[in-house]
Amino acid sequence: MKINLNNKMCIIGAIKTKHGFQIFKQLDLKIKTKIFSPEIRSGKAGKYLAFSRENITGIWAGMNEHGLTFTAADADCKKDFPFSNQDKKKLFNFYEKIVADFSNLQDAEKFICEKFKKDFRIADILAIGNKEKFILFKFHPPQICERHEISNHALFCTNHFQETKNLSLNLTSEKNSSTFLRLKTVQKLFAKNKKIEEILQNHENGPSEKSICRHGKNGQFFTQACVIFKIEEKLTAKFILNSTTCQGKFEKILLK
């Protein structure tokens, strides 16, 4: 069976806690990439925590002093939407503007939806959240803009439009097993009350491209970083950079 490998196979999600939300991203890349330590930067909306990586400006995840948090899963539809390096730059800079310029979810949502209507004709899966709410967007031009909002419980997402109706991507659990199996695993572990930290280190169906912590036997893909934003009484981020989650040690940074 040919395994359908994509450059990025991230998992994102959110879990409601007693005091707020924990929003996370596991970053998987095909090419070994230097992931930079988080920086505290300043934007129109005040201070924010920026997670960036080499060869691209902008961020892959971030949280600002109002607790507004962004992360993206990316979408495995790139062959349908030609995507240049210039587009990638634009996209990551747009990601950064979400946490740099906005203090509330409503305004950030408006900004995101307008951008995808006018400026980005690409497929993407991204999410924003704060202490009260988590919103997951799935954009697939021309017709799909899916929005899933939770203010309680949990929501997880891998890179495919698995549940999207009226979209003929011909996904099958065999052809796209990685994305299906990892989503199932994360949901199952959450149901067993596992902590996010533990879930992100899990090797069920692996370690392979089908497990949450991913390792390719020949290094052809692997988990390279993860971040968990804790938007509770304090605003903190726990992260492992430049390592698989199972081998790294969590570091912590306090924003507020």
Ligand SMILES: [Zn+2]
């Ligand atoms: Zn591992």
